[in-house]
Amino acid sequence: MEMNTIEINSVKNEFIINLCQELQDSLVQGWQNFNTSENLKIFSGFFEFIFRAGFDESQYRRVIPNPAYDNAARLIGKPFLEAARKFEIHFDEIFPGSFSESQEAEKEGFEVRIFKLKAFYQNKPLCLFLLKFPHYHEKFGFPLSPELEILELY
Secondary structure, eight states: OOOOHHHHHHHHHHHHHHHHHHHHHHHHHHHHHHHTSHHHHHHHHHHHHHHHTTGGGSGGGGTSOOHHHHHHHHHHTHHHHHHHHHTTEEESSSTTOOTTTOEEEEETTEEEEEEEEEEEETTEEEEEEEEEEEEOSSSOOOSSOOEEEEEEEO
16 A cells, blocks of 8 residues: 555654654653752752853853753753664764854843754654753753754754
């Protein structure tokens, strides 16, 4: 039996909806795990050390990510990457995405770093995700769970 275009698109849309929900759930899980672990205290101390050393005032602040946040984001992202592997999804960047190409926006009392991740399924482009990481600048912490959004379908 041959599938028509409408059936194929329906299957693809269902796959993407399930994928996005599971990836978002995994981001929430990673964020909750991190915020209730000993890692929060460790990375908070590391952040304070880097902050006192003047990292935020240096010329490197806009070029490289804060190492405390970068490593914490990778820990938060572990369940995300495990969920992606389950769906046979891979990305064009190392999680959470290219810092040099990311953008940052201010929100009510915190900042949001926005990354782009191109997702591939069976070695073909599937979609472009926006990954939003809310965080603080003056102290260490992630006030809200990271959010995933589809920017473009391929």
